[in-house]
Amino acid sequence: MPPAIPHPAARRATVFAPRLQALFDEHLGKDLARLEPDTIGIAGAELADRILSARKATETERPTFKPLHGRSISRTEASAGIRTIGRDIREALTHPIPERTDLSGPWPITGHMFLRDLVLRGDPYRLRILMSRKLEIDTKLTWTTIVVGAALPGRPKPGPRLTHTAHLVAEAEGYQDRRYAMGMYRRLAAPVCFTISTLVANALWLGAPFDEGVPSRNILYEAMRLLPPSWNLLRNRSPEYPVIDDRIRPGDDLLMLPLLTHRDPALWDAPDAFRPERWDTLDPDDTPGYMPFGHASERCWGRHMVMPLAELLLDHIRRTGLVVAPGQRTAEVPLLGLLGVKEIHIGPRSRIRRARA
Numbered sequence: 001m002p003p004a005i006p007h008p009a010a011r012r013a014t015v016f017a018p019r020l021q022a023l024f025d026e027h028l029g030k031d032l033a034r035l036e037p038d039t040i041g042i043a044g045a046e047l048a049d050r051i052l053s054a055r056k057a058t059e060t061e062r063p064t065f066k067p068l069h070g071r072s073i074s075r076t077e078a079s080a081g082i083r084t085i086g087r088d089i090r091e092a093l094t095h096p097i098p099e100r101t102d103l104s105g106p107w108p109i110t111g112h113m114f115l116r117d118l119v120l121r122g123d124p125y126r127l128r129i130l131m132s133r134k135l136e137i138d139t140k141l142t143w144t145t146i147v148v149g150a151a152l153p154g155r156p157k158p159g160p161r162l163t164h165t166a167h168l169v170a171e172a173e174g175y176q177d178r179r180y181a182m183g184m185y186r187r188l189a190a191p192v193c194f195t196i197s198t199l200v201a202n203a204l205w206l207g208a209p210f211d212e213g214v215p216s217r218n219i220l221y222e223a224m225r226l227l228p229p230s231w232n233l234l235r236n237r238s239p240e241y242p243v244i245d246d247r248i249r250p251g252d253d254l255l256m257l258p259l260l261t262h263r264d265p266a267l268w269d270a271p272d273a274f275r276p277e278r279w280d281t282l283d284p285d286d287t288p289g290y291m292p293f294g295h296a297s298e299r300c301w302g303r304h305m306v307m308p309l310a311e312l313l314l315d316h317i318r319r320t321g322l323v324v325a326p327g328q329r330t331a332e333v334p335l336l337g338l339l340g341v342k343e344i345h346i347g348p349r350s351r352i353r354r355a356r357a
């Protein structure tokens with residue numbers, strides 16, 4: 001019998017930033033590890049479950065709705081905001097992606113731009129610019145862009161061309177409120193472009209080309225297991241925690257580490273292998289230690305938008321026969337809040353043969 005041809009993904013190596021690699025090397029399989037004199041990492045599924053059940057995240061721990069320009073964002077306002085961007089996404093999803101749409105190019109940036117245009121459509125430049133990845137370099141840059149955008153004359157006017165999310169800005173009265181509404185626009189729309197393009201890029205890197213019968217949803221669940229975009233969840237020191245485990249001191253902040261929990265050999269068969277088929281029988285909402293969208297007590301509010309959009313992109317890429325450049329053998333995963341491959345090259349099988357190594 002001729003030797004089996006290895007899957008192209010088997011020739012690809014994911015190169016984690018040294019501090020991420022050190023987490024794997026030093027702490028994989030442990031339930032708890034001291035990372036800094038006042039910071040403990042939690043990788044044990046049961047321990048993470050007890051900690052995350054002990055109390056809700058405070059407003060400064062929340063990734064999306066931290067206070068904005070010093071103003072707290074109430075739960076009512078936060079859920080109204082999520083409903084608003086949700087309406088824009090639902091409208092974007094009513095039309096299939098035109099078959100001729102070419103998603104080849106460097107990822108995640110190509111997916112990011114596509115999502116920006118799909119969801120934010122014809123919103124004015126001063127709002128769409130808030131999706132720029134360059135703003136991630138420095139929060140001061142985001143702040144300046146918002147300040148300038150809010151002060152510019154000729155501000156956005158309500159009307160059918162604007163998204164529902166842009167109406168928050170168009171309907172704001174006066175400079176201060178407009179500035180705040182622009183901050184909210186970024187808070188609501190940026191995660192859609194950033195997180196979903198990263199998730200799809202991670203999936204492509206880990207497993208493309210995929211077998212035809214494998215559902216894109218299972219591919220995405222498995223990608224979030226091995227490369228969880230939210231790779232750590234912070235919980236600041238709190239009196240509930242030392243009671244749960246006496247290795248936690250009153251002054252310790254805690255970092256839940258799905259990155260490690262998701263590869264714990266005690267929980268997963270072949271923990272490092274990319275096997276979307278494991279999700280044929282597992283329930284992602286009820287699998288101990290699987291928490292890409294956080295804990296059951298308060299899961300990501302955006303997850304019902306994330307999954308259909310990510311599937312839409314991945315289905316289109318698969319249908320149009322795009323693959324990872326066979327010449328690309330490594331991809332870096334930098335140490336950032338959002339975990340993902342820095343740049344991978346995607347293109348049609350025929351044209352991308354020898355693309356960059």
Ligand code: HEM
Pocket residue numbers: 057061062063064065066078082085187188189191192195196199228229230233234291292293294295298299300301302303305306
């Ligand atoms: C791949 C995509 C995403 C992943 C993996 C993800 C993951 C998570 C996780 C792990 C949490 C829990 C955080 C904690 O308990 O500390 C969370 C909370 C949350 N997520 Fe997501 N998320 C994604 C995309 C989005 C998007 C697109 C939105 C909306 C624009 C969103 C909105 C929220 C909100 C509102 C919360 C509740 C806490 C807060 O205010 O931040 N997420 N998400």
